[in-house]
Amino acid sequence: MSDPRELYQQVILEHNKKPRNFGKLESCTHHAEGHNPLCGDELSLTLVVANGMVQDIKFTGSGCAIDVASASLMTGAVKGKPVAEAEAMAEQFRGMVRGELEPGTQTPLLGKLTLFSGVKDLPSRVKCAVLPWATLHAALKGEAEASTE
Amino acid sequence: MSTTPGADLQPLDVAVIRKDFSLLSRVLHGKPVIYLDSAVSGQMPIQVIERMAKYEREEHTNVHRGVSTLSQEATDFYEAAREKVRKFIGAGSIKEIVWTRGTTEAINLVAQTYGRVHVKEGDEILLSAMEHHANIVPWQMLAQEKGATIKVIPMTDAGELILEALDELLTERTKIVGVVHVSNVLGTVNPVKEIIARAHVKGIPVLVDGAQAVPHLQVNVQDLDADFYVFSGHKLSGPTGIGVLYGKLAHLEAMPPWHGGGNMIRSVSWERTTYMAAPGKFEAGTPPIAAAIGLGVAIDYITALSLDRIAAYEHELLLYATERLSRIPSLRILGNANEKASVISFVVEGIHPHDLGSLLDGDGVVVRAGHHCAQPVMTRFGVPATTRASFAYFNTREEVDILVSAVEKAIELFR
Numbered sequence: 001m002s003d004p005r006e007l008y009q010q011v012i013l014e015h016n017k018k019p020r021n022f023g024k025l026e027s028c029t030h031h032a033e034g035h036n037p038l039c040g041d042e043l044s045l046t047l048v049v050a051n052g053m054v055q056d057i058k059f060t061g062s063g064c065a066i067d068v069a070s071a072s073l074m075t076g077a078v079k080g081k082p083v084a085e086a087e088a089m090a091e092q093f094r095g096m097v098r099g100e101l102e103p104g105t106q107t108p109l110l111g112k113l114t115l116f117s118g119v120k121d122l123p124s125r126v127k128c129a130v131l132p133w134a135t136l137h138a139a140l141k142g143e144a145e146a147s148t149e
Numbered sequence: 150m151s152t153t154p155g156a157d158l159q160p161l162d163v164a165v166i167r168k169d170f171s172l173l174s175r176v177l178h179g180k181p182v183i184y185l186d187s188a189v190s191g192q193m194p195i196q197v198i199e200r201m202a203k204y205e206r207e208e209h210t211n212v213h214r215g216v217s218t219l220s221q222e223a224t225d226f227y228e229a230a231r232e233k234v235r236k237f238i239g240a241g242s243i244k245e246i247v248w249t250r251g252t253t254e255a256i257n258l259v260a261q262t263y264g265r266v267h268v269k270e271g272d273e274i275l276l277s278a279m280e281h282h283a284n285i286v287p288w289q290m291l292a293q294e295k296g297a298t299i300k301v302i303p304m305t306d307a308g309e310l311i312l313e314a315l316d317e318l319l320t321e322r323t324k325i326v327g328v329v330h331v332s333n334v335l336g337t338v339n340p341v342k343e344i345i346a347r348a349h350v351k352g353i354p355v356l357v358d359g360a361q362a363v364p365h366l367q368v369n370v371q372d373l374d375a376d377f378y379v380f381s382g383h384k385l386s387g388p389t390g391i392g393v394l395y396g397k398l399a400h401l402e403a404m405p406p407w408h409g410g411g412n413m414i415r416s417v418s419w420e421r422t423t424y425m426a427a428p429g430k431f432e433a434g435t436p437p438i439a440a441a442i443g444l445g446v447a448i449d450y451i452t453a454l455s456l457d458r459i460a461a462y463e464h465e466l467l468l469y470a471t472e473r474l475s476r477i478p479s480l481r482i483l484g485n486a487n488e489k490a491s492v493i494s495f496v497v498e499g500i501h502p503h504d505l506g507s508l509l510d511g512d513g514v515v516v517r518a519g520h521h522c523a524q525p526v527m528t529r530f531g532v533p534a535t536t537r538a539s540f541a542y543f544n545t546r547e548e549v550d551i552l553v554s555a556v557e558k559a560i561e562l563f564r
Contacts, residue, residue: 003178005511008504008562017563039503040520040533062533064501065563125507 034135180513188539230445239369251392255379308484330362335484336492387447401427
């Protein structure tokens with residue numbers, strides 16, 4: 001088991017303190033509520049999707065630093081990307097933090113999101129990091145709710 | 150805070166006691182383990198572990214089975230543990246001591262037997278605002294089935310029950326009161342004796358959840374006049390999988406059995422089954438024998454240390470930790486009751502309890518971060534979760550200091 005403190009790098013702490021894309025899109029095309037029953041983390045995502053692209057995305061909610069930083073970095077990462085690419089990122093991200101990727105697997109789509117790779121050694125926190133991505137997945141599929149239960 | 154109980158007693162020799170707990174010399178993330186999580190589960194002294202191992206190694210069989218020497222021996226050990234429990238909580242008879250898997254099962258047993266007989270449509274079940282889910286959900290399930298209502302005794306911001314509300318809440322429709330003796334979140338020691346007396350004036354029985362009380366204070370169920378008193382072995386320096394339901398004999402005798410099966414019957418034919426008397430009729434199937442014997446040894450261990458001395462020592466630790474943590478400006482302690490057991494829940498501005506829990510873990514400090522299976526308490530105080538440090542008789546002031554500096558380090562990191 002790695003030291004939990006290693007996860008709390010400056011980028012994550014900074015995004016927790018000043019989350020990007022925080023708020024609500026009034027005229028959204030997609031939205032979903034995410035809930036982590038174990039922690040009580042709650043997340044609300046609103047998106048504008050047009051021409052197969054994530055034109056805009058915002059989130060609100062409350063949760064731990066891992067959850068908030070993950071949502072902040074996720075919204076930044078998928079904004080302006082094709083929906084298919086956002087979905088592929090969600091898959092890679094979940095594979096990474098759950099430790100399900102084959103050793104040596106490249107995650108070119110994730111960029112600085114690989115900051116969260118340390119979460120895989122903290123099983124109790126995996127759900128926190130995954131919640132925004134699970135909520136994004138639900139929103140893109142047209143489902144109103146996502147739960148990491 | 151109340152005056153220190155047992156201040157005139159010989160203090161505990163904590164350095165010697167600590168040698169009985171191997172986990173305390175473990176290293177976590179390169180740091181010595183600081184176990185401040187006894188409210189989640191107490192550590193077992195080596196005496197308990199070795200006694201259970203001896204049973205499994207040299208004495209293992211089943212209880213109440215046949216005429217073999219081994220079975221008789223196992224039954225004697227198992228029943229001797231029941232007698233230890235009886236004495237420990239001051240019950241009048243071993244017939245009043247029912248083994249269960251734990252506090253939760255004990256409450257479910259009462260809800261599903263006593264409750265199903267006595268609670269009818271339109272009736273009320275009165276609980277307190279600081280109950281653990283274990284003393285909420287079984288009653289909600291019963292209320293839903295019967296069309297009954299749950300009422301709640303409110304509490305103050307300090308985390309004390311508002312007893313002035315009791316007279317109005319105890320009505321002719323109230324069929325049972327469930328109240329926690331010591332809050333697992335706030336540490337509040339509730340005046341259960343008074344609550345019981347006031348309920349009894351109106352003829353209403355009371356179940357006391359004693360899971361967090363028995364490790365910290367001397368309980369006498371007859372003095373309290375509790376109708377039901379329940380607790381778990383694993384919070385009392387014993388193993389998991391064993392717990393106790395104390396019930397007044399008159400109640401237990403009148404209650405129908407719950408689980409059916411072997412061990413709880415007197416005779417079985419295709420036409421009809423007759424049941425054992427209490428406590429046997431509530432103990433279907435093979436029980437956790439080693440765990441029961443282990444709990445007996447845990448009680449011996451606690452009794453040898455003396456609960457008065459434990460209470461005095463833990464009270465000092467609580468005062469010290471409260472004082473040290475209170476000096477951190479961004480930290481808020483939830484629960485400032487006048488009577489408190491050695492449990493401190495707190496929140497730190499700007500740091501989610503789960504982050505704090507992970508960071509403390511990195512420093513080897515084991516605490517609980519979460520809702521503590523008491524979500525209505527979280528809602529009452531307007532927080533999603535708290536960090537909770539709970540102290541046992543083997544903890545030290547030095548460990549409190551390490552907790553405080555780990556919290557300060559986390560605050561610095563999040564600044």
